[in-house]
Amino acid sequence: MHKCVLTSLALAMISGAAFAQTSELDGLIEAARAEPPTTVYAVTGKIVETAEAFSLKYGLQVTGKKVNESGQIDLLIREHQAGNVTGSVSLASDASVIIADLLSQGVVESWVPQDIAPYLPESARDPLVVVSDPHVWAYNSEAYEACPISNIWQLTDAEWSRRVTLMDPLDKPAYADWFNQLAEHHDAAVAAAYEANYGKPFDGAGESATQAWVKAFAANSPLIGDSSVVAEAIGAPGQEQPFFGMLSTAKFRDNESKGFKLAICTEMQPFSGWLYPGLGVIATGTPAPNTAKLFIYYLLTDEGIEAQRIDGKVPSDPRIGLPDDEPSGVGDVMDQMMVWNTASATSDIDARQDWQDIWRMSLTR
Template structure:
């Protein structure tokens, strides 16, 4: 039996290495026929429509003639909509994606249908949990970024201990979110790597640095660093920094190991009205063609045969270690996240 502790993968790239010996699979003819008979599917998504959602939907429809109806929704809205539809006895959605936080409540409510696309056969175990309740589309990596106009590369913090330098006091910022991708995830990473006693001692010292808490997501925080409002951004996504750097923004990211990894996942709703069309769409999303769209948008795809657009942002091609904080531990009411949030409230607020 896998424990909650088992969902905190150690500082390693091994969990993200591909499974060898698998060729790309093709969807079964029977699945394609049943999917075409359903004619459409409904997808709740938090991904960028112009860069990811629309290109995936259009290419899938062109290939199979099946309409993809998508609606943008954050995780809280997704959970509310799906639970409300289940209570009413009329499920309207087939698929939903998530940064992980919708998985625990919908799992508890029994509203996720287990399914593993055949296309995931060659993916690393990280992207296909034993529960079969979700599939990992990509892993995103949170780390430290800095404004290159304010901080020289040679002076930028390279390690967690470097963040304790007094010169950074009051010049660092992170998002004031209670999600696992915020300060609580940083705390969990530190405790996982350093151990409880040493980790808590480090966090107490770090709290003296007066890290600024700002509302908004990681993109908002990165933009504040880019604008020069702060010199250092903590728990920001490395692929965001690469995208902004390509547009000549004064930003760079640090390979502060281990980085924090969190999955972008997608799942099949229990009682989905178009289950076969949804399953066929998942086969397409995880195929080489689907993952190339993910890569082109600047994300590091989970497909081992599709490299990131910028090789530096993935742990294998970029040669860095990471700690995976899996969706199963993203509930703020349960351990370990509840404990990490308590530490955040006590030390950093």
């Protein structure tokens, strides 16, 4: 399945496809026009312009609201408990909580258009993954002719103490879940990277290679910040010794708007980054269920996802590609990315606090 997902994502680099009007779509449009206005939540501010374009296209009143992962979960639960659902669609919230808790409790439901489902990889259908958000290891291309790092274990060495940056796993749960994904599905690859870097097999005395790496990485005093702090620390021009680090490809737009010099570190062992699943779910009990379905349908088209494609977010439908002017170039390294396994959502949730505790106790500032 791992190779199939990679193949499907790699195929997404082809040019965008046109989507014909269908009877399913016609029925949704007609039913939606009899429903009240509604709101859609997403972690990206691009949802505002997407909702505006959607409303104009279909003659509906849908408002886009940027809400972070934990905020979306809180809103979905509180609105469900109150029986007063305002936000009918949640996009790219906390994937593990959505899958392990909210779907099973009936707070949200996953819906996939019959017209589009056959084109999606099986791993993106239940629950629906609208896009995957790449988080990549990055460096400053002005300061370095090529990436100065080739192996994640280098980030635990004294040479890179206080010179690596990323978002806080205590505040950004996807990063703690990334540790669990590595440990559960790719620990052998982390151990192989250790051997490649140090010339001897990993011997953790009962400790996984991933756990040993997380501890050593945190102990090497990385700079913790929000996405803007991380992007500036790595990519701001004029630095003699810029930081190395991890961030979402969405921040590569700063190369044009701010003159940053962000570049992806390719051929990194064991991975150059990871693909976080951006789920699209519908709030159970919304007074605008057909509008919600129509909006999900819209997000699965090249027109509906255009604003996010330019940020390097990879559509699940392989008929839709990344734009030629997507600034990060992540389309060229899809085979070097760790693909998220949504089947491990329960494990990710159960282990999240443990990984955050390991990080917290090991972190040296």
